[in-house]
Ligand SMILES: Nc1nc2c(ncn2[C@@H]2O[C@H](COP(=O)(O)OP(=O)(O)OP(=O)(O)O)[C@@H](O)[C@H]2O)c(=O)[nH]1
């Protein structure tokens with residue numbers, strides 16, 4: 001039998017067995033034909049929801065959104081039944097309270113008939129003046145209509161998901177876009193929202209489905225020798241290739257996740273090295289206390305920064321030294337813990353403390369680094385750090401150039417910076433180095449295939465790799481168990497895009513959305 005033939009038989013026998021499909025491919029609500037397949041009914045879809053979709057607070061224009069079966073009624077009730085509205089076109093209307101007929105505002109109304117709307121349902125928008133009294137008046141007017149209720153956080157997007165307008169990775173991309181604070185984050189979120197990441201997972205799912213179909217056909221027909229062993233060998237190759245591809249995607253050193261959540265950069269070093277001075281210089285405000293008293297900083301002080309379009313969470317920490325002061329000891333412990341979690345550590349040295357003898361300098365700095373950075377014997381790679389020789393203004397020029405030449409033999413150019421936080425000498429070069437480092441720690445959202453951006457993706461991908469190993473393990477022993485491995489792998493991939501799953505996953509994802517989105 002040919003491969004195409006066994007693919008058809010497998011399909012016919014329904015061996016692909018869709019598990020719990022949450023997304024309703026055709027519309028949704030009571031009329032949804034696959035609703036009976038859903039693990040749990042989609043709650044509240046028969047309600048019409050409304051919310052302020054623009055930000056809170058006084059603003060020029062505010063947008064109130066309505067979605068659900070009564071959206072057209074709500075639009076008529078508030079903006080008058082006089083003339084029909086052209087879909088997706090703004091119309092200037094008086095907006096009045098449906099009970100008292102009191103004029104609430106004069107603004108734009110838009111009508112988006114389903115399924116050609118964001119949620120896939122009939123939807124409407126009121127673009128009104130952004131004063132609190134106007135907004136509250138319109139929200140109260142909508143609330144007074146039967147069948148309408150305020151939307152919950154993320155409910156519009158949740159409806160779009162149930163209508164099959166977005167898969168879960170696209171939903172997450174949309175959430176990230178709303179929260180994006182830097183250029184690179186915006187690019188990554190936009191790419192994910194447009195479905196680039198979901199497409200990879202869907203493509204892998206398709207390949208697995210095909211393998212599974214071949215396999216099941218082999219199980220059913222090989223005894224009568226209708227199918228040759230060649231079919232199984234092809235499945236072997238396809239599964240191995242897929243496993244390697246998923247593995248490559250997962251081994252990205254968390255660059256996509258880091259870009260999404262921010263690079264953890266920690267400033268550490270001995271007391272009085274000038275750590276807080278550097279912190280203030282980078283965040284351009286006196287956020288941390290600077291003083292000549294050693295042991296000034298105790299708690300970890302944090303600030304988010306945008307470095308060349310990449311998000312950074314910068315922390316200043318207590319100076320590392322032996323001390324009898326229990327509060328300072330706690331500060332030192334916190335500092336060391338931060339360094340352990342850091343993606344990049346800025347190790348600050350007071351350069352006036354360097355040994356006078358140039359040959360002694362590299363040894364001194366290596367000891368210094370060993371004191372600051374966590375000791376991980378199993379790791380042979382140099383931990384991510386940048387060495388900053390601060391207070392260069394206090395060194396004679398001659399000593400600086402000697403130090404530079406000595407260091408160039410031991411440390412790479414990209415790992416040392418000579419700086420003065422007081423005069424800002426060396427700041428431009430240091431910022432360039434820092435930006436380069438941060439950039440390499442993050443994924444480049446415009447280059448190569450899209451990166452996974454959430455632990456949820458990583459966990460499911462790792463589980464799917466394990467499931468595929470089950471295929472290889474049982475392939476010569478028990479074909480049914482081997483096939484179960486493929487089915488499990490498929491279900492893990494389906495969980496990422498939301499084709500398989502439970503409402504609990506959705507609750508977690510939509511919890512971070514704002515009301516009105
Ligand atoms: N001359 C000179 N003084 C500096 C420079 N950077 C910092 N200082 C001074 O060094 C002293 C200590 O600076 P801090 O920024 O408080 O040092 P720190 O490392 O945060 O100190 P602790 O929090 O106590 O560990 C202050 O008096 C600063 O003004 C520099 O580049 N040149």
Ligand SMILES: [K+]
Nearest residue numbers: 272291293296
């Ligand atoms: K200090």
Ligand SMILES: [Mg+2]
Nearest residue numbers: 275276296297
């Ligand atoms: Mg300090």
